[in-house]
Amino acid sequence: MADNDRDNRPSPDALLAEAQKETRGRLKIFLGAAPGVGKTYAMLETAHERQREGVDVVIGVVETHGRKETERLVRDLPALPSRIVDYRGRPFQEMDLEAILARRPRIVLVDELAHTNVPGSRHIKRYQDVEDILTAGIDVYSTLNIQHLESLNDVIERIAGIKVRETLPDSVLATADEIEMIDLPPEDLLKRLAEGKVYVPEQARRAVSNFFSAGNLTALREMALRHAAERVDAQMLNYRRAHAISGPWPTRERIIVCIGDDTASARLVRTAKRVAERRSAPWMAVYVETSRHGGLDEPQKDRIAQTMRLAEQLGGETVTLQGEDVAAEVVAFARERNASQIVVGRPRRRAWWRLPAATSVTRRILAKSEDFDVLLVGGEDTERSPRTFETKAPEQAWTWTSYLIAAIGVAAATGLGFVIDLWLPVPNISVAFLVAVMLIAMRLGRGAAVFASVASFLSFNFFFTEPRFSFAISDSQNILTIVFFLIAAIIVSNLASRVQVQVDATKTSARRTANLYEFSRKIAAGATRDDVLWAVVHHVAATIRGKSLVLLPDEGRLSIAAGYPPEDELGDKDAGAADWTWANGRPSGRGSTTLPAADWLFLPLKTARGPIGVLGMQMAGQEQLTPEDSRLLETLADQAAVAIERTILVADVEAARLAAETDRLRSALLSSLSHDLRTPLVSILGAASSLINYGDALEAKDRRDLAGTIQDEAERLNRFVQNLLDMTKLGSGALKPNADWADLNDVVRAAVDRSGKLLKGRQIKVDIDAGMPLLRLDSILMEQVFFNLLDNACKYSPPGSQVTIWARTSKDLALIEVCDQGAGIPEADRERVFDMFYRVEATDKQTAGTGLGLAICRGIVEAHDGTIKAEPGLHGAGTCIVIHLPLGAPPTLDSNETAGV
Known part of the structure; x- marks a missing residue:
């Protein structure tokens, strides 16, 4: 309840x-x-x-x-x-x-x-x-x-x-x-x-x-x-x-698979993956870490780690819970995540003499999960995952010295009992023995604690119960005291040893988590592949207190990409082991079951896309990896592979983007050359051919028209070539403004006069504030900016419409707008129109142009520390090119200079 x-x-x-x-x-x-x-x-x-x-x-x-x-x-x-x-x-x-x-x-x-x-x-x-x-x-x-x-x-x-x-x-x-x-x-x-x-x-x-x-x-x-x-x-x-609603609402399929330390866990994970895939449902692999986890042998711990890694590789979420009641924790987690189904293994047969408390986890989940569907997966998974490299066996938790120390502890408790016996009744002496048993359990483990419990029982009986110095007991009350003392001593020893195991497991887990967190932080901070590789080799070398390196494929063969301490080459045996790991995706080298004669141990770096490299490590001296270090390194290798893949994907995306941009620029350039070079050349050739072949037969007016055509098309061709040259200078940084104080009115008027032929049939309105101060700019380059903007406005606005040049000051900026009354630029294209060779597709016909004019304008304006952007015109009609230029304090002439003038 x-x-x-x-x-x-x-x-x-x-x-x-x-x-x-x-x-x-x-x-x-x-x-x-x-x-x-x-x-x-x-x-x-x-x-x-x-x-x-x-x-x-x-x-x-x-x-x-x-x-x-x-x-x-x-x-x-x-x-x-x-x-x-x-x-x-x-x-x-x-x-x-x-x-x-x-x-x-x-x-x-x-x-x-x-x-x-x-x-x-x-x-x-x-x-x-x-x-x-x-x-x-x-x-x-x-x-x-x-x-x-x-x-x-x-x-x-x-x-x-x-x-x-x-x-x-x-x-x-x-x-x-x-x-x-x-x-x-x-x-x-x-x-x-x-x-x-x-x-x-x-x-x-x-x-x-x-x-x-x-x-x-x-x-x-x-x-x-x-x-x-x-x-x-x-x-x-x-x-x-x-609203504290405990039962799940199966509005969406969610599947939880409960795994343990047995060999059937991998089968459960694969089954959950297939079920989730058929139902297009998310799924999670859950392992409950109890106090007995610290007492598991290394193969069992390896199976748990490999099963969790398998679940991650298959696309599932992995969760580790802490608690003593596995079934209760799994069911509570299923309620919290609103799961619809729990996948568990078929319960094993239990011996008839097992206590009811030893009921299997599966049976307890079935009893508690009336709100869930429970899928029982039958069969025994006979496949075992043998270790692919040897590890150093864990040190024995106790030796004969543990029992000797336990005996000394009991002797000390006995001596303390004689002191207590001088002032207090006999039952109080048992406290001294219980304290000794608890301390022995916390320091030496369960075996020594049970030995101390029995020794304390015998010592208490021999020295402190009547008749003393005999194992016989004359008082029936002392019988109960001594029996309950033995029971209490054994319970205390078990509890104390269990707490100590949990503390040790917590410390190990904390060290592992801190190591993984530090590694994740380092590789996440790496912006380039070299940064990530350096973080990997440095952290792995610090973890094993030895050397490490990463080998990546280069032109069909493995080569050292990074090493700590720096390593330039490997011996033949080590290179052969690295190649074997790369080809087979399994560890090899020193301490492994494959090519153990090598000096280095190599682990594969694999992701869902496949192998991407090899991680090598060399322990100092003749040391071997502990089982905990081996599992940690396997996790580090998985994280390193993902981090390296991330940098590779970024490089691939950037290369693809550059290739696409190059293709776009190449296509735009070819299009511009074919249209904007060929069209004026054809016109010039046609007009010149007519003058040569029919010049004497043509009237003076026709000859002037043909000559004017040649001149107009030649000027158009000259503008195209000049734009290409200016864009080349801007790209190389060779185009530098020769800034001086100038009147904006003069610059605009010069551009308008130069654009006279382009503005035929259009109204031009110049509205510049009379109080506009002098601006520090290159008059020739800024005239080119206004000329390009006027040219652009004429191309994309109907004949008879008005083109406006408007300028005002605001705080420390000069605000300049060149507006037309054309169809306008779509919002998605307002930034891209300033890219080289980019042209907005016309709705009715393709307007002639190279797509360089606005790009040149942006380059020149930004060279003057200004900004330029495209905005919709008044009430959304047409386009306004908005320029912001910084204001400054123009020089003033003193009285002597004025008098000299």
Whole structure:
């Protein structure tokens, strides 16, 4: 009953969490796979339902994106006015957090939880504003797309080819009190997109080509459903803990396999793996470490370690529990993890004379697990895992000297008994013998303690019971005293020796854990492969108090990658042993059963992908590894293999990225050369050929037109070559600004005059603050920047539209914008347009260009310690290239210099 009462009590963490929720607002997130599935619409409909129930609901911020159905729902709900934030000389609307906290509604609607606030707001991200609202005790309804989770950022980029800029930590979703999944099949979403219910037609066409493909939407939908299911499962577990519900709720299959020190454990693990794989369920291998663990022989300890390692290799989670009742610990753990099935081995036959307390673990689990399915795995696993290298036998826990010391201890207790006998009754003398037995048990072990118990019994009987100096007992009361003394002495000796075994096991476990922790910390801190290898060899050498090295494959053969102390080469015997370990994946060398004549012992470094190298070690002198050291080194080898594989994977990913980038640049360069060199050359050749062949027959006007064509195309070709040269100089660092104080108006006017032919048919508006101070810059290079920006604006904006150059000052920066009225740049491409040879795909036709203009602009601006980025134009129309340049204090002329002028 005590165990049941304990299981039915809520945990302290659950009680604390519930107490905190009492004063905190509740967060409900409407989660969707992609924009347009109806998250905001569902949130507004739910808000209307709560409003009809009499709940005070207000709108903090809701983005309708021009959707009529959404706008109709917004009109019927009270909304707090937005806060106007001035940024870069323009007003932006943001949610008014202060107004919400002052108004204190029951529920506030906050759309787009991952939104980034305009600089100047209280917080950088909107979810931080929501945290303040929840802390104030106000409930929040919000919306979120799955691609905005930080942990999925790289996955989304691989799937959709788009880098999501606005993200939030996964913990925000994990702390939500309620999640409502808004699901829409990809076919229906694409239909809504085509009907203009998600974006305006122009944006919809770009969305379909870039993000809204059936494959992308299906992958996003799967991730959203999976995260929602995991969150619901976590909420269910928290509910069970908070309400002290002991029984498991089998909402999801979870399998636990109970392993021991017998040879059948490997069979149990493989069976659990197959069962879990068929059911697509997570599974765990559990071992309960009792006080008898320290008394296991080395083969048994090895089997436990190898079984746990096998479970990890098969993809299971491994857990080690501490306790005396194996069955109770396993069942309690199964309840805690909400397991649905426990896998155990068939109980062995017990001798008829065994006590009921010796009932097998399997039978006790069956008796306690009425809430679980228990799978009994039959058969005896006859395969044994022989040690692949020899270890030093553990020292005997006791010798004949232990019994001699025990006898001396009993003699000392007898002498103390004579002293006690002078003042106290006979029964009190037994305390001296019990203390001696307990001390002997703690220091010398169980055997010596039992010997001391019997010796104390005889000594107590001979010297202190009547008649004295005889083993006969005349008083019946003394018979009970002496018998109970013997029983108490044996019990005390067993308890004391068991405690000592547990203490020794705890010390060993603590040393092993500390060693593994220190090793994990060192290899985790290694950024490169050399750092990891150095950490491995240094730690292994310190562990064995000898030498160590790591051999990795290089051009088809093993070579020494790192060693401590540094080692350049191995002898023939050692090299042969290392090659054998690499080829067969098993230990070899000194102390092993394979090639024992070698001076080094070699362990394979293996991961799930296969062998990656060999770990070598050499003990000092003729020492051999202890069994505990051998198991520790095997674990270190596994961790080292994973760490080395991590660095290899990082290098492979970087090499693949560089190769892909090289291929992209090569393709872009070939495309640019074929288009931007060939096109003007064809025009020049055609015009020149016409002049040569038909010059006399052509009128003067036609000849001028052909000559103008030659000039225009030659200038176009010259600009292309100049861009290539400038990009080459920027890449090599040869392009250095020759900075001097200059008037921005003069630089802009020079660029406008130079772009005269490009600006034909377009309006140019220059709006530079009259108080703009002189800027320290290279006038020629900055003129090239503005020329490239004007050229770019003309290419991507319709004839007759306006191109604006706007400049103001703000604190210590000059803010400059070059804006057009074209189709604009998609959000996903606004950063990539500054890459070499990258061009945004036009929606109607391919616009001529090399993809170098903006890359050159960024290189020149950054050389002036400035920044450049692309932003949407006013009301989302067109594109603004925004430049920030540092302001300085221009030199002033004193009166003498002015007079000289």
